Amino acid sequence: MTQLNNALTLFFSLLVEAIPFLLIGVVFSSALLLFVDERKLVAMMPKNPLLGALAGSMVGFLFPVCECGNVPVARRLIVQGAPASVAIGFLLAAPTVNPIVFWATWTAFRGQPEIVFLRIGFSLLIATIIGWVFSSQADLRPLLQPAVAQSMPAPQGRRSRRSKFAQSAEPASELLQSGTFLLNSSGQPMRMEAVGAQAALAASSVTTKPLSDRLQLMLDNVVQELRELGGVLILGSAIAAIVQVAIPREVILSLGQGPITSILAMMLLAWVVSICSTVDSFFALSFASTFTSGSLLAFLVFGPMIDVKNIGLLLSVFRGRAIVYLFALAAQLTFLLTLIINLYVS
Amino acid sequence: MTVRPKPIAQPQPRRLGSAFWLVVLDILAIATWGVLLLKYWLTGKLNVLLHPNYMWLANTAGICLLALSLLKAVQLLQITTQRSARNHFRSLPTMQHFSLFPRGWSSAMLLAVAVFGLQFTPQPFASEVALNRGVTDTLAMTRSQPQSFRSTTSPEERSVIDWIRTLDVYPEPDAYTGQQANVEGFVIHPPELPNNYLMISRFVITCCAADTYPVGLPVKLEGNRSAYPQDTWLRVKGSMITETLDGQRHLTIQASELEEIEEPENPYEY
Numbered sequence: 001m002t003q004l005n006n007a008l009t010l011f012f013s014l015l016v017e018a019i020p021f022l023l024i025g026v027v028f029s030s031a032l033l034l035f036v037d038e039r040k041l042v043a044m045m046p047k048n049p050l051l052g053a054l055a056g057s058m059v060g061f062l063f064p065v066c067e068c069g070n071v072p073v074a075r076r077l078i079v080q081g082a083p084a085s086v087a088i089g090f091l092l093a094a095p096t097v098n099p100i101v102f103w104a105t106w107t108a109f110r111g112q113p114e115i116v117f118l119r120i121g122f123s124l125l126i127a128t129i130i131g132w133v134f135s136s137q138a139d140l141r142p143l144l145q146p147a148v149a150q151s152m153p154a155p156q157g158r159r160s161r162r163s164k165f166a167q168s169a170e171p172a173s174e175l176l177q178s179g180t181f182l183l184n185s186s187g188q189p190m191r192m193e194a195v196g197a198q199a200a201l202a203a204s205s206v207t208t209k210p211l212s213d214r215l216q217l218m219l220d221n222v223v224q225e226l227r228e229l230g231g232v233l234i235l236g237s238a239i240a241a242i243v244q245v246a247i248p249r250e251v252i253l254s255l256g257q258g259p260i261t262s263i264l265a266m267m268l269l270a271w272v273v274s275i276c277s278t279v280d281s282f283f284a285l286s287f288a289s290t291f292t293s294g295s296l297l298a299f300l301v302f303g304p305m306i307d308v309k310n311i312g313l314l315l316s317v318f319r320g321r322a323i324v325y326l327f328a329l330a331a332q333l334t335f336l337l338t339l340i341i342n343l344y345v346s
Numbered sequence: 347m348t349v350r351p352k353p354i355a356q357p358q359p360r361r362l363g364s365a366f367w368l369v370v371l372d373i374l375a376i377a378t379w380g381v382l383l384l385k386y387w388l389t390g391k392l393n394v395l396l397h398p399n400y401m402w403l404a405n406t407a408g409i410c411l412l413a414l415s416l417l418k419a420v421q422l423l424q425i426t427t428q429r430s431a432r433n434h435f436r437s438l439p440t441m442q443h444f445s446l447f448p449r450g451w452s453s454a455m456l457l458a459v460a461v462f463g464l465q466f467t468p469q470p471f472a473s474e475v476a477l478n479r480g481v482t483d484t485l486a487m488t489r490s491q492p493q494s495f496r497s498t499t500s501p502e503e504r505s506v507i508d509w510i511r512t513l514d515v516y517p518e519p520d521a522y523t524g525q526q527a528n529v530e531g532f533v534i535h536p537p538e539l540p541n542n543y544l545m546i547s548r549f550v551i552t553c554c555a556a557d558t559y560p561v562g563l564p565v566k567l568e569g570n571r572s573a574y575p576q577d578t579w580l581r582v583k584g585s586m587i588t589e590t591l592d593g594q595r596h597l598t599i600q601a602s603e604l605e606e607i608e609e610p611e612n613p614y615e616y
Contacts, residue, residue, distance in 0.1 A: 002474055009468040013395040013555030015459075016386060019379065020400075020407035107400060108553050216421065223372050223418055230375075231452030234459055240556070286556035 003245050010286065011241040018233055018279035021104040025278035026229065028100060030221035032063050034214045038073065042082045049085045053131025056082070056089030057124050060098040063090075070094045071310060075317045078140065079151050085135035092330065093127030095277040095304035096120065105300065108281035115293060118341065119300045126301065126333045133329065143322035145315070229276045236275035240283050252290050259342040262295035263335055270303030277304035294342030302334040369422050371453040377415035378460035383408030385464060393612040394468045397551050468555075470613035473534040473576040476547055476560035501525035501586070506548045507615040509597070510561045519588040519597035527586055527599045530607060531562065533578045535571055538592045539564060544571040546582050546599070551614040558614060564591060564598045574604065581605045 041059065046052050063073055074091040082090075095101065097120055109115040134140075141149035209217070243252075256262045266287070275283050280303055284296050306314070306327050314323050386392040387405045396404060424431040501522070504512065506529045513519075531546040539545065547562030565582055566589060567574075574580060583603040588595055 002472070005469050006471060006475055008466055009394065009471070010555055012463055012466070012468055015463075016383065016392070016395050016404050017400060017554040017556075019383070019411075020403040023407050023410060108557075111552050219414075219417055219421060222414065223376065226376065226414075227372055227452045227456065230379075230456050234455055244556075282554060282556060285553055288557055289559055 007241045007245040010244055011237050014237040014240060014282050014286065015233065017107075018237070018282050019230075021100065021107075021278045022229055022233060022276065023226065025100050025276070026222050026225040029063070030218045030225065033073070033221065034218050036062065038076050039080050042077060042080050042086070045082060045086045047083070049083070049135035050128070050132050052083050052085040053089040053128045053135065054124070056086035056131055057093035057097060057127040059086075059090045060094030060096070063094055063098070071314060071317060075148060078144070078148060078317065081152065083135065084137060084140045085131040087131075087140075088134045088326070089127045089131030091127075092130055092305045092326070093123050096123035096301065097127075101277050101281075101304075104278050105281040108285040109288070112288075112293065115296060115300070118297055122297065122301045122334070122337050123304070125337070126305070126330060129333060130326065130329045134325075143319055145317060145319060148317055232274055232276060233279055236273045236280075236283055239273055240286050244286055256287065256291035256295065259292060259294065259339065262292045263298045263338050263342065266291060266295040266299040267302050267331065267334065270299045271307050273303070274307040274310070275303065280304070292342050293346045294338040294340075297341060298334050298338040301338070302330060305330045305334075366422070366426065368450055368453070369418070371450060371457065373415045373418050373422065375453045375456040375460065376411050376418070378457055378464070380408045380411030380413075380415060382460045382463045383411065386468075390611060391468055393614070394470045394555065396554050397614075397616065400553065470609075471549055471555070471558060471560075472532065473547075475558075476534050476549070476562070477536065502528040505529055505615060506531050506546060506563060507550055507561055509563055513597060519586075519595055522586040522597055523588060525586045526583075527563075528581070528583050529563070529599070530579065530581045530610075532609075533571075533574050533576050533580060534560075534562060535576050540591075541570050541572075542567045543589075543591065543598075544574060546580060548615045549613060551616065564589065564596055565604075566598050566600050567604075568601070579607045579609045581607050 041062070045055050060070075063070065070091060073094070074087050077090060078087045102116065102120065105116045105119055106113075137143065141152055144152070254261075255265050266284075270280075273283065281300060284299050287299075288296060306323075311323060314326070318326070383404050386395065387401070387408065392401050392404060426432070504527070509527070509529065512522075529546055531548045534545040534547050536545050543564050543566055545562040546565050547560050549558040549560050551558045565584070566587070581604070582599055582601055583605075584599045584601040587598050587600045589598040590596075591598070
């Protein structure tokens with residue numbers, strides 16, 4: 001009975017601490033989604049792949065959205081012709097490298113400021129590296145879902161070499177494609193459907209609507225995200241509370257004190273729990289006394305990049321193969337960096 | 347006779363109905379959360395859940411959630427009563443959105459948890475959690491560092507956490523021998539201590555109940571500790587001695603006076 005009571009107190013404490021941050025995150029993300037024109041942003045991005053990846057990773061400071069909001073933004077960035085490095089950098093870093101997440105993490109870990117700065121630093125580093133790696137694939141389209149790929153502008157300059165992904169992606173002959181084609185401004189044939197899809201995706205940028213409409217949409221978006229993310233937050237807090245109270249301390253300690261097992265356990269937990277990045281630091285905090293600092297970092301860095309919840313979301317942009325690459329690279333880099341922290345720093 | 351053209355594409359009443367109730371569910375869920383946060387504030391139960399630094403966040407969020415539900419309710423009212431508002435709203439583009447659950451589920455879960463929260467009174471943690479989390483008389487390196495350390499505090503004014511912070515700075519227990527102690531806390535009976543010792547403890551909170559951790563000092567009694575059951579709140583007066591407990595030298599209070607006190611409104615120390 002006491003245990004149940006403790007679990008419930010922990011559960012409500014996590015929720016009460018996290019909900020204000022969730023609310024701020026949701027309001028900001030809705031406002032920016034409706035008031036910032038991504039096309040201008042894309043035009044400002046550097047062309048150099050490494051700088052592009054870094055710049056893309058920092059865009060989160062302008063779009064403080066957590067992972068549920070950033071995939072749709074990344075998708076619009078891709079459709080509007082952002083280079084791969086920028087889009088991937090943004091996709092991976094934006095949920096972590098932004099002022100609201102910084103504040104929430106600071107609130108939770110003000111006793112261990114190194115966690116806050118290492119979280120931001122590692123996320124930037126990993127996102128930049130992966131964005132850079134992906135930039136070697138000049139034409140992103142074979143890695144994207146057909147609907148997104150079709151609505152992308154063709155890469156400029158020489159025709160991209162068809163990679164091995166492209167063959168699996170489009171088995172039909174390039175010469176003999178059925179369907180209706182239009183010539184675009186540069187004289188390249190474009191599929192009729194692609195024109196429609198591009199228009200539809202471009203229309204989702206609502207920055208041209210009158211202010212009152214945008215405010216209506218913003219209210220709608222706030223409620224919608226609050227509902228979705230609140231649901232995930234409740235499940236995540238419940239898991240954290242149950243783990244804290246139900247699993248014997250010896251088990252948690254033996255898992256949490258090993259330099260390698262603790263990192264693996266926390267990465268797995270991050271992947272499963274899928275808690276939103278604005279509030280995940282409070283979840284991690286409940287493990288702070290039993291788990292190594294490296295493993296807490298692994299949770300805070302890896303969780304926002306890829307988890308069960310956002311795989312569904314990523315599938316709306318990328319093909320499965322690209323997600324496997326993203327996942328493997330992010331997991332390995334997180335593991336490596338946090339292991340260094342566990343072995344050499346703390 | 348004029349023939350009125352039949353209106354085409356009438357909104358189907360069924361679909362409007364289910365969408366209407368889903369929005370009502372959203373509004374109720376958000377409003378109930380607002381009420382819950384405000385209830386914790388007004389009843390003082392927020393003390394059990396949060397560090398005082400962050401209470402304003404929860405209080406503001408409560409007000410904002412109530413305002414949000416009100417705005418949404420006004421919007422819903424406009425859409426259901428004014429056809430022009432409805433048509434205009436339908437013409438707006440919808441944002442692409444990802445959903446993990448079917449639409450009604452999330453709101454229903456949020457509402458259910460908030461309603462449950464209104465019934466549930468959070469209890470501060472007690473000895474069981476303290477024993478489970480491990481009571482220490484040292485602040486591990488990972489813990490929040492002393493916020494305000496004043497070495498000039500006279501010994502009898504130090505609270506349990508003040509003693510622990512003092513020890514953290516200068517850990518030799520003999521340095522404190524003979525100093526007067528006057529601390530408040532709850533009783534724990536750690537299994538590794540002999541029967542005439544108990545631990546006087548407090549929980550320290552840095553953010554929310556998730557990161558509370560217990561600290562405590564051993565108290566040497568004249569008789570058996572069973573006179574003071576676990577979780578009793580005590581004021582302990584006595585003088586400091588050094589005892590070897592469980593193979594380690596510990597700063598210990600030799601109790602001269604033990605007085606049972608009410609559990610404080612705010613059970614944590616900071």
